[in-house]
Amino acid sequence: MNEVAEELLVPEGSGNFLLKNFFGEIKGFFDGSPLFLILFILFTMVVLVLVFFSGRWIQKLVDKKMISEERRDAVKRSRSVLGGQFSEQLAPYLPNFPCNPGDVRFVGKPVDYVAFPGSAQGEKVNEVLFIEVKTGESALSQREREIKEAVLNGRVRYVEYHINT
Secondary structure, eight states: OOHHHHHHHSOTTOOOHHHHHHHHHHHHHHTTOHHHHHHHHHHHHHHHHHHHHHHHHHHHHHHHHHHHHHHHHHHHHHHHHHHHHHHHHHGGGSTTOSSOGGGEEEOOSSOSEEEOTTGGGTOOOOOOEEEOOOOTTOOOOHHHHHHHHHHHTTOOOOOOOOOOO
16 A cells, blocks of 8 residues: 555544554555465455355255245145045044935035935925034134024025026
């Protein structure tokens, strides 16, 4: 570093001894050794490249772990859904089902079954049942709760729809 550059960085009379001393040390450090300056710059670049690639490597490991956990969770939820669907289809044939399996019709959404007790034996149908099958700790969805409330409050009607042909 020459005297002109040093004066530009630390003007005379500024009183900033520490800054002037720092640049003086750097000047002495690099004097007579341009090879050392080149090696210092190369070392700094290598360190920056290593930091960059190690950061990418660490991020890949974190991403891989997250993806693995998400896959496990997705498989667990998928098994749960498939088990629930299987149970829904099998439910009419299990003990304590509220009516004869021949009296039920699978709907699926928003309720699982509509049942007409007595219809399979040719008897009079005295009631219509809306049956929702649940497994484990699953609870009614918002839509299922709305339907249950409508039925319990008597907001159910029979509509006959004629198509003109």
